[in-house]
Amino acid sequence: MTRRGQIGLGAFVLFVLLVIVWRTQSTDVAAIVSTGLFVGAFQYATPLTFGALGGLYSERSGVVNIGLEGMMLMGCFWGVVVSQETGSWELGVLGAMAAGGFLGLVHAVLSIHLRANQVISGTAVNILGLGITSYGTNAIFGSEGSGDVPRIPSVLHFLEKVPLIGDVIGGLNLMIYVALALVAVSWWFLFRTVWGLRLRAVGEHPRAADTVGLPVFGIRYAAVILSGVLAGMGGAYLAFGLGSQFSENMTAGRGFIALAALIFGKWKPWGLLAAALLFGFSQALGDALQTILHVNAFLVFTLPYIFTLVALVGVIGRSRGPAAAGIPYARQ
Amino acid sequence: MIRRILRSPSLGEFGLSLLTVFLALIVGGLAMAFTGANPLGVYKDLVVGAGFDWPFHLIPGNPLGVNALLAENNLVATLVLFTPLVLTGFAVAFAFRCGLFNIGGTGQFWVGSVCALVVAQHVGGPGGMVLATIAAGIGGAIWAGIAGGLKAYRGAHEVITTIMLNWIAIYTTQYLFAVAGPLTDNSVGNGVSKNILESAQYPGIWGVVQKIHIGIFLALACAVVYYVILNRTTLGYEVRAVGFNPEAARYGGISVKRSIVAAMAICGAFAGLAGAVQVLGVNYAIPASDVPVIDIGFTGIAVALLGRNTAVGVVLAALLFAALQSGGTQLSGSFNPELASGVSNIIQGTIILLVGGELVVRWLVGRAKHERVVPDVNPNAPPPQLPPQAGATPL
Numbered sequence: 001m002t003r004r005g006q007i008g009l010g011a012f013v014l015f016v017l018l019v020i021v022w023r024t025q026s027t028d029v030a031a032i033v034s035t036g037l038f039v040g041a042f043q044y045a046t047p048l049t050f051g052a053l054g055g056l057y058s059e060r061s062g063v064v065n066i067g068l069e070g071m072m073l074m075g076c077f078w079g080v081v082v083s084q085e086t087g088s089w090e091l092g093v094l095g096a097m098a099a100g101g102f103l104g105l106v107h108a109v110l111s112i113h114l115r116a117n118q119v120i121s122g123t124a125v126n127i128l129g130l131g132i133t134s135y136g137t138n139a140i141f142g143s144e145g146s147g148d149v150p151r152i153p154s155v156l157h158f159l160e161k162v163p164l165i166g167d168v169i170g171g172l173n174l175m176i177y178v179a180l181a182l183v184a185v186s187w188w189f190l191f192r193t194v195w196g197l198r199l200r201a202v203g204e205h206p207r208a209a210d211t212v213g214l215p216v217f218g219i220r221y222a223a224v225i226l227s228g229v230l231a232g233m234g235g236a237y238l239a240f241g242l243g244s245q246f247s248e249n250m251t252a253g254r255g256f257i258a259l260a261a262l263i264f265g266k267w268k269p270w271g272l273l274a275a276a277l278l279f280g281f282s283q284a285l286g287d288a289l290q291t292i293l294h295v296n297a298f299l300v301f302t303l304p305y306i307f308t309l310v311a312l313v314g315v316i317g318r319s320r321g322p323a324a325a326g327i328p329y330a331r332q
Numbered sequence: 333m334i335r336r337i338l339r340s341p342s343l344g345e346f347g348l349s350l351l352t353v354f355l356a357l358i359v360g361g362l363a364m365a366f367t368g369a370n371p372l373g374v375y376k377d378l379v380v381g382a383g384f385d386w387p388f389h390l391i392p393g394n395p396l397g398v399n400a401l402l403a404e405n406n407l408v409a410t411l412v413l414f415t416p417l418v419l420t421g422f423a424v425a426f427a428f429r430c431g432l433f434n435i436g437g438t439g440q441f442w443v444g445s446v447c448a449l450v451v452a453q454h455v456g457g458p459g460g461m462v463l464a465t466i467a468a469g470i471g472g473a474i475w476a477g478i479a480g481g482l483k484a485y486r487g488a489h490e491v492i493t494t495i496m497l498n499w500i501a502i503y504t505t506q507y508l509f510a511v512a513g514p515l516t517d518n519s520v521g522n523g524v525s526k527n528i529l530e531s532a533q534y535p536g537i538w539g540v541v542q543k544i545h546i547g548i549f550l551a552l553a554c555a556v557v558y559y560v561i562l563n564r565t566t567l568g569y570e571v572r573a574v575g576f577n578p579e580a581a582r583y584g585g586i587s588v589k590r591s592i593v594a595a596m597a598i599c600g601a602f603a604g605l606a607g608a609v610q611v612l613g614v615n616y617a618i619p620a621s622d623v624p625v626i627d628i629g630f631t632g633i634a635v636a637l638l639g640r641n642t643a644v645g646v647v648l649a650a651l652l653f654a655a656l657q658s659g660g661t662q663l664s665g666s667f668n669p670e671l672a673s674g675v676s677n678i679i680q681g682t683i684i685l686l687v688g689g690e691l692v693v694r695w696l697v698g699r700a701k702h703e704r705v706v707p708d709v710n711p712n713a714p715p716p717q718l719p720p721q722a723g724a725t726p727l
Contacts, residue, residue, distance in 0.1 A: 064491075066435075106685070110689045114689040114690070114691070116690065117433075117688055119433050119435070119491050120433075120633075120637065120684060120687070121689070123435070123633055124681050124682075124684035124688055125681075126681075127630075127634070127677055127681035127684060128677075128678065128682070129681075130677050131675070131676070131677025131680070131681050132363075132674070132678060133674075134673060134674040135363060135367075135671055135674025135675060135677075135678060136674070138671045138674060139367040139671060139674075252624065256495055256499065257499075259492075259495070260496065263492060295512070296507060296510050296511060296512040296513050298503045298504070298506040298507035298510055298513075299503065299504065301499075301503040302499065302500045302503045302504060305496040305497075305499045305500045305503075306496075308492075308496050309482075309488075309493060309496045309497070309500075312482070312486075312488040312489075312492060312493060312496075313482055313488055314486060
């Protein structure tokens, strides 16, 4: 997307939001536009950021990943299980990463080794994730649910003393800061290191990468498993960072919004972060409108998808992904 | 021995799907055994829960002791779910035949539902019924046609666009029928539409508690339509040609773009009809809370894959998935019914994995060449005319 396009889109978003706020009574504006709204935007954006980062590695290596939803859900569930069994949120996060990584491995074997259609494989991963977690929650916890488990703590309380924005950026959940740090690390890794270059090369032109001796399969495996691990971290945050227990299908489509954020952010770390924040903000706003003002705000939730469609269609600079994404690679 | 039978061309396709189901049932059984349930007992309950024991009560003297009324209710419930699944199955299968992947069944289903609802709220009688059904088909066709148009003329991959269109449709439908929505029946207060006119409801044909409605004939008629369009019309020929090799099709004078838009629109019409069937035959209204949880559109993917995109295959696969889902809700005694939906999803996911990875085929024929069920796709690829072939690696 061009710079002008981004500014135009941003202005359009603000316009829509202003109209929504204006349509409500002016006394309620203060209740909506508050510190809570911006903190909410961060909270909503974090699982999207983790998911989109996961998608970034996978797709940059040439494997389309529409299974983020299932991987995230697996992270939610197994994170809660481990966290409850061990009483330690740290181990819970590790469990979530392992569970997401496991589905990543399933996706990797199918789409890399068996050269299955990557969209079908991703669909299978989503349905398996839903099946395993809804089966597991009833089998392990029964109908009363998991109950509250040890939560990931909030950190960096000293930032709360920063003037003006301290209330928003200070004392957030650890995973929110981890997500921001991972965006920076991913940018550095993908665009400033040799292995990052190799990963992108495999996603753009695997035959050329193979010719110069790069392990195409190995790199793709690593990227797709990492993709699941990151999605699992997003799930961990959702289940026992933001919330404190597991409920069936609790991701509720966040994996797909993460995919949208990845595309809207043009397969770039900072781009996807901006997209996740924008989508997170629109979700937080919709939520605030519904819970505080009891307005029917479901239309606000369509915004991320409409933006992504517009970006895909290329009215304001087209989003285009890695050239070899979606195509199985066969050595000759 | 099994290998030899399965390799015979006549039985091959059917045998492959049968073997796939069998393997998936084993995986589901392992999950159950893992948590201490007896898989055989559960599967027996599943068959009974789906009402498949009903024909046995017709045997003189009823030697199996089938509870005829219960079996009838269960079978009716299965067939009621079977009806929309056939249609969403065709919505995915038709796209596969054109080399397209339609994940948008859910969105097209809801657009069709809303169209049918609005028409049937205002026009009654047989005319209203027909009009509402047609409106649903057109609504779904337009919604899917958007994705087709974006693919053909802007190069936006249909997988991504149909996912986005799904969520736009889901949230918009929720908006319409949630509390304080524009089409909500605000006298009730829990977010549901007004009912359709009674005279516009599909008449029931069988059943006591729940009734099978005439929509099942619509679904079966669509199986014929699907077969005829694909195999007996120019459009179907062009669609299949594009599915095999878009570049060759274009070289042969077929408009690839037009075929893509037409194929997607036909897919959407099928999914939209599934929405009509649910609104006019089953629910008579749309509760907002239903919208995010109904996954009929999504199950169509598994139905199409297992049915290998053939008319008969899709019908049989839809019957299987309807039985899995409907039978699961009737489970009792040996199994916690809350586990049933999980098992049903695990089996469904495994079937997609097996078909998608062609694991059974690989096991049977080794590394030998085989025809792919669906072509490879590249969601981020340039417009369709640029890569030489959907399945070929452009290197």
